[in-house]
Amino acid sequence: MNAAEVASQGYQAVLGLEKYVRANVDHTVLELVKLRASMINGCAFCVDMHSREALDAGESSRRLFAVATWREAPFFDERERAALALTDAVTKLGEHGVPDEVWDAAAKVWSEKELADLVLAIATINVWNRIGVTMRLEPPAHA
Numbered sequence: 001m002n003a004a005e006v007a008s009q010g011y012q013a014v015l016g017l018e019k020y021v022r023a024n025v026d027h028t029v030l031e032l033v034k035l036r037a038s039m040i041n042g043c044a045f046c047v048d049m050h051s052r053e054a055l056d057a058g059e060s061s062r063r064l065f066a067v068a069t070w071r072e073a074p075f076f077d078e079r080e081r082a083a084l085a086l087t088d089a090v091t092k093l094g095e096h097g098v099p100d101e102v103w104d105a106a107a108k109v110w111s112e113k114e115l116a117d118l119v120l121a122i123a124t125i126n127v128w129n130r131i132g133v134t135m136r137l138e139p140p141a142h143a
Contacts, residue, residue, distance in 0.1 A: 001135050014127050021121040025114075027057060029083050032076075033118070034125045035067050036084055037091045041129035048139030082106040083118055090122045 004011040021030060031054035038046035051064050066073035070084045086106045089098040106115055131137075 003131055003135060014124070014131075017120065017124045017127070021117060021124050024117040025121045028054075028059065029080060029118070030121055031057065031059060032063075032067055032080060033083055033087045033121055035064060036070065036087045037122060037125045038129055039068055040088065040091045041126065041133060043129040043132040043137075045132045045137035045139050046125070046129055048143070052143055079109045082109050086118060087122050090119065091126055 025033075031050055034050040035047065035054065038050060054064055055061065063073075063075045066075050067084070070076055070081065076084065082105045085102050086098065089102045106118070110118060
């Protein structure tokens with residue numbers, strides 16, 4: 001199924017969110033967040049797409065591979081770590097929501113507007129992941 005064709009208005013609404021976060025979230029952080037959430041959600045299509053986009057934008061393969069183990073990897077600064085921790089918490093949103101320590105760490109290094117945009121970015125990639133996984137999107141055989 002192609003959601004863009006079958007439910008074009010809904011697809012366009014999600015695309016509107018995507019355009020907003022691309023314009024308002026630091027590109028490097030945005031790609032790390034998209035890759036991390038896609039890994040957690042098991043969206044092969046999105047992992048492939050966002051890792052290729054990040055590489056094309058100049059991100060190192062070493063940092064991209066380390067997103068899977070970001071807590072142990074020394075390659076991320078404080079803002080990136082806060083964004084990745086928030087991505088984990090929002091993506092795995094449980095009964096008690098985002099832990100205070102995760103939110104407080106993010107609020108310490110991101111302005112209120114940046115933090116709101118970051119939450120929108122995390123929510124948006126989670127929507128894309130759910131579309132991709134549910135509709136069984138596969139990465140292209142050759143990119």
